[in-house]
Amino acid sequence: MHRFRFVLWRPLQLLPVLFGISVITFVLIRSIPGDPARLLLGTRATPTALAKIRAQYGLDEPLWTQYLYFLQNLSQGEMGRSIVFKIGVLDLMANRILPTVLLVVGSVILSLLITVPLASLAARNRGRTVDHAIRLVSTAGLGLPAFWLGIMLIILLSVNLGLFPVAGFGDTWLDRLHHMVLPCLTVALALSAVLTRNLRASMIAEMASDQATAARARGLPERVIFRRHVLPNSLVPTINLLAVNIGWLIGGSVVVETVFSLPGLGQLLVRGIFARDYMVVQAIAMAFAVATVLINFLADVLTVAIDPRIRL
Amino acid sequence: MSVALARPRLRTPGLPVPLVLGVLLVGAWAVLAVGAPWLAPYDPIAQDMAAKLQPPSAAHWLGTDNFGRDILSRVIWGARIDLQIGFLGVIFPFLIGTCIGAISGYAGGIVDNVFMRLVDIVLAFPFLVLMIAIIAVLGPGLASFYIAMALVGWVSYARLIRAQVLVLKHADFVLAAKSLDFGHGRILFRHILPNALTGSIVFAMSDAVLVILNGAAISYLGLGVQPPIAEWGLMIAEGQGFITTAWWITTFPGLAIVVLAFGFSLLADGLGELLGVRE
Amino acid sequence: MSDALLEVQGLTVMSGRGSVVEDVGFAVAQGQVLGLVGESGSGKTVTCRAVIGLLPSGSLAITAGSVRLRGQELVGLDALAMGRVRGRRIGMIFQNPSSHLDPVMRIGDQIGLAVRHHLGLSRREARAHGIELLRQVGIPDPAARIDNYPHELSGGMRQRAMIATALACDPQLVIADEPTTALDVTIQAQILRLLLDLRDKRGLAILIITHDLGVVAQTCDRIAVMYAGRIAEQGDKRRVLSSPHHPYTAALIRCQPASGGGQGLLPTIPGQPPLVGAMPPGCRFHPRCSRAQPRCREVVPPLEAKGDGREAACLYPIEAPVLEFGR
Numbered sequence: 068m069h070r071f072r073f074v075l076w077r078p079l080q081l082l083p084v085l086f087g088i089s090v091i092t093f094v095l096i097r098s099i100p101g102d103p104a105r106l107l108l109g110t111r112a113t114p115t116a117l118a119k120i121r122a123q124y125g126l127d128e129p130l131w132t133q134y135l136y137f138l139q140n141l142s143q144g145e146m147g148r149s150i151v152f153k154i155g156v157l158d159l160m161a162n163r164i165l166p167t168v169l170l171v172v173g174s175v176i177l178s179l180l181i182t183v184p185l186a187s188l189a190a191r192n193r194g195r196t197v198d199h200a201i202r203l204v205s206t207a208g209l210g211l212p213a214f215w216l217g218i219m220l221i222i223l224l225s226v227n228l229g230l231f232p233v234a235g236f237g238d239t240w241l242d243r244l245h246h247m248v249l250p251c252l253t254v255a256l257a258l259s260a261v262l263t264r265n266l267r268a269s270m271i272a273e274m275a276s277d278q279a280t281a282a283r284a285r286g287l288p289e290r291v292i293f294r295r296h297v298l299p300n301s302l303v304p305t306i307n308l309l310a311v312n313i314g315w316l317i318g319g320s321v322v323v324e325t326v327f328s329l330p331g332l333g334q335l336l337v338r339g340i341f342a343r344d345y346m347v348v349q350a351i352a353m354a355f356a357v358a359t360v361l362i363n364f365l366a367d368v369l370t371v372a373i374d375p376r377i378r379l
Numbered sequence: 380m381s382v383a384l385a386r387p388r389l390r391t392p393g394l395p396v397p398l399v400l401g402v403l404l405v406g407a408w409a410v411l412a413v414g415a416p417w418l419a420p421y422d423p424i425a426q427d428m429a430a431k432l433q434p435p436s437a438a439h440w441l442g443t444d445n446f447g448r449d450i451l452s453r454v455i456w457g458a459r460i461d462l463q464i465g466f467l468g469v470i471f472p473f474l475i476g477t478c479i480g481a482i483s484g485y486a487g488g489i490v491d492n493v494f495m496r497l498v499d500i501v502l503a504f505p506f507l508v509l510m511i512a513i514i515a516v517l518g519p520g521l522a523s524f525y526i527a528m529a530l531v532g533w534v535s536y537a538r539l540i541r542a543q544v545l546v547l548k549h550a551d552f553v554l555a556a557k558s559l560d561f562g563h564g565r566i567l568f569r570h571i572l573p574n575a576l577t578g579s580i581v582f583a584m585s586d587a588v589l590v591i592l593n594g595a596a597i598s599y600l601g602l603g604v605q606p607p608i609a610e611w612g613l614m615i616a617e618g619q620g621f622i623t624t625a626w627w628i629t630t631f632p633g634l635a636i637v638v639l640a641f642g643f644s645l646l647a648d649g650l651g652e653l654l655g656v657r658e
Numbered sequence: 659m660s661d662a663l664l665e666v667q668g669l670t671v672m673s674g675r676g677s678v679v680e681d682v683g684f685a686v687a688q689g690q691v692l693g694l695v696g697e698s699g700s701g702k703t704v705t706c707r708a709v710i711g712l713l714p715s716g717s718l719a720i721t722a723g724s725v726r727l728r729g730q731e732l733v734g735l736d737a738l739a740m741g742r743v744r745g746r747r748i749g750m751i752f753q754n755p756s757s758h759l760d761p762v763m764r765i766g767d768q769i770g771l772a773v774r775h776h777l778g779l780s781r782r783e784a785r786a787h788g789i790e791l792l793r794q795v796g797i798p799d800p801a802a803r804i805d806n807y808p809h810e811l812s813g814g815m816r817q818r819a820m821i822a823t824a825l826a827c828d829p830q831l832v833i834a835d836e837p838t839t840a841l842d843v844t845i846q847a848q849i850l851r852l853l854l855d856l857r858d859k860r861g862l863a864i865l866i867i868t869h870d871l872g873v874v875a876q877t878c879d880r881i882a883v884m885y886a887g888r889i890a891e892q893g894d895k896r897r898v899l900s901s902p903h904h905p906y907t908a909a910l911i912r913c914q915p916a917s918g919g920g921q922g923l924l925p926t927i928p929g930q931p932p933l934v935g936a937m938p939p940g941c942r943f944h945p946r947c948s949r950a951q952p953r954c955r956e957v958v959p960p961l962e963a964k965g966d967g968r969e970a971a972c973l974y975p976i977e978a979p980v981l982e983f984g985r
Contacts, residue, residue, distance in 0.1 A: 095513065209640065210639070212615075218622060219629075219633065222626050277752065278757060280712060282771075284750035285745035286744035286745025300761070314503075315507075318507025321511070355508045359505055373762060375762060375807040376807070
């Protein structure tokens with residue numbers, strides 16, 4: 068499949084971006100006011116101990132040398148230790164990655180389950196009351212703060228109806244899924260507002276397209292035309308929009324994890340900032356950036372798989 | 380098929396409905412924000428422990444929080460902060476992004492390459508994560524939020540403006556200006572830029588929605604506006620401990636955000652319609 | 659003309675501004691090729707969309723007239739019944755195969771959807787049927803091409819694939835809307851040849867909509883000239899082209915490249931075709947007509963038989979059976 072050849076060389080193209088990500092996180096963390104050695108050892112450290120730590124981490128060397136150390140450690144999978152948790156940052160992240168992955172994947176799936184029927188309903192009834200209602204709700208939905216939406220869902224479904232747990236993650240898989248429903252729904256609803264507007268617009272454009280007219284001229288019923296011609300064609304721009312929004316999605320998950328006390332990477336990031344646990348902040352910021360880049364790459368692969376015309 | 384003939388579809392004279400509604404909504408909040416000292420029934424930060432956690436009533440239309448502060452007054456005073464967030468959080472990125480995008484697109488070559496690689500890198504970070512990281516460095520607070528916003532938010536504007544400038548660079552009227560030997564600065568800022576701005580002005584309106592949401596989220600996380608100041612995101616955070624007993628503390632500030640953001644969304648839609656800009 | 663396969667009578671299509679097509683009538687017999695000719699905006703495309711029931715709902719509607727296919731009235735049929743006519747009994751070929759084929763669906767599936775829907779074939783039968791169709795429209799190696807996406811075919815091959823989709827369910831009538839306009843000149847003749855071959859093999863009736871008298875000259879048996887939503891003249895192709903009665907037909911013929919003798923600029927018809935809603939009173943062509951008389955401004959000329967099987971809508975028709983080749 069020569070169309071997929073870009074899968075081989077695209078990662079090479081991404082190297083400068085990954086390099087840039089590492090520079091930015093490095094510079095950010097090093098520009099935090101205060102002495103990193105003192106931060107590591109605490110306020111009561113002796114001057115000898117401080118000097119020793121500085122030498123050990125190369126903190127007394129020029130900044131660019133420190134950056135090279137940082138890259139060297141990075142290549143060996145060494146990202147430092149958490150001051151708060153006293154374990155390696157990578158181990159810490161490994162323990163926290165599951166809720167975040169579940170949250171992002173779950174909300175993408177859920178948002179598509181919400182978006183596709185809603186947008187179809189609106190597009191097929193263009194100009195009628197249903198359409199106006201869906202457009203109104205999705206426009207208003209653009210301004211829904213995810214954290215507030217989460218709290219409202221908790222009040223409504225957890226506190227009043229007792230359907231879902233208020234917070235936390237659970238131990239068994241079933242229990243975890245139960246805990247994930249509300250956080251996923253929160254992110255999915257916020258995301259659906261953006262996607263529905265976009266998908267509706269591209270569906271309407273596709274329904275008026277030449278190829279849909281040609282399909283009508285072949286006598287196909289409207290529902291077949293919609294399912295086989297309109298839907299696949301209009302999904303391509305929506306998948307791209309989803310990819311563009313992946314950064315927003317990860318940012319949103321940081322906040323939503325805090326709302327629901329989900330022990331994920333986002334919550335770890337926020338706690339890391341308050342605890343001044345900078346190795347953790349640095350590692351998670353980098354991990355999120357790299358994940359964003361990779362997911363965009365995956366979206367490109369998916370777009371090429373759906374639309375045979377596209378070559379990258 | 381019934382032969383119900385539609386009357387000729389004439390463009391209704393006047394402004395698009397979403398624009399009018401958007402202006403009204405945002406305008407209403409602006410009036411509340413400006414008039415807060417006179418319109419708010421209570422002092423937004425004065426505590427009254429005797430009246431704490433009261434549900435909505437005639438005395439306190441939207442109830443009181445755990446310090447007995449009047450929610451309605453705090454929502455009205457909060458409009459000042461959140462409108463300011465929407466305005467300043469958009470204007471700095473807009474100005475920086477416009478300049479960088481214009482120069483990048485006009486100059487081309489190495490300058491363009493460097494700026495665009497920088498844009499790629501900044502865009503690689505999830506917006507909120509980079510914001511949070513920058514605020515972590517600068518220390519929590521509204522000033523840090525604006526600085527972070529300026530450092531991160533300019534990229535979208537730079538991209539939009541650059542794309543426009545690339546097209547307009549070869550337009551006839553620009554070539555004419557060049558043939559008259561006008562300076563680059565004059566050509567770029569007097570001839571190209573005014574024509575390139577329309578799209579980003581519409582984008583700025585929808586961006587205001589995101590900025591307000593981000594500002595509220597940052598304050599919710601405790602990294603933005605600090606207590607006891609009334610700000611909607613912070614109010615939601617403060618009320619979260621009382622959701623089982625006092626739903627009104629979290630509900631009303633959130634509704635305020637939704638309404639203000641809805642206003643800006645309508646404004647963006649309507650303005651886009653008026654100026655013929657499709658996103 | 660009771661033996662006509664397709665018979666259109668008094669067809670009138672209105673938009674919000676006024677009539678786009680007015681009192682149009684023509685007939686196509688089995689095995690016959692009729693050319694519907696006119697400038698852009700003359701209503702020819704709207705006429706054929708009205709025949710196949712694909713007027714954009716809300717903006718255009720049939721207000722009078724009848725369209726009969728083998729005697730069955732099509733105007734007023736509900737969506738379900740019309741769906742059994744479209745694709746099944748009337749096939750449609752569009753101008754631009756690049757935009758009228760679904761870019762993300764394989765050629766075979768685009769044919770297959772229609773035959774499975776109309777003929778109830780299984781997936782496998784539909785595929786075999788599709789390969790056979792592609793072979794008939796002259797696509798080499800059809801068994802491989804059926805799995806191609808439209809963009810993988812050349813322009814000419816794409817138009818052949820579109821013809822295959824139109825023929826998929828063995829229709830009696832094919833409507834071809836500017837079938838060669840989007841193609842290279844070298845390919846145009848091949849496609850027209852193919853249409854005539856198919857007419858001969860299948861006994862198809864074909865309605866070709868075109869602005870190009872060259873296409874008409876190569877393919878049609880009969881010709882109907884439209885101007886400003888009305889039929890100006892119709893009849894046997896040879897007669898109409900060699901001795902037009904209507905001044906508009908004559909002017910149109912003079913504007914064709916071949917009749918200009920290859921020297922100098924082509925003659926043009928002065929003025930612009932009228933817009934819907936701003937139709938001149940009387941004969942719609944009179945403001946641009948060199949033979950116009952005062953009466954042309956007042957009386958709408960009826961489409962009258964002029965002997966020799968021809969009809970023209972002109973009060974002062976050209977009677978001289980000679981063409982004024984480039985003066």
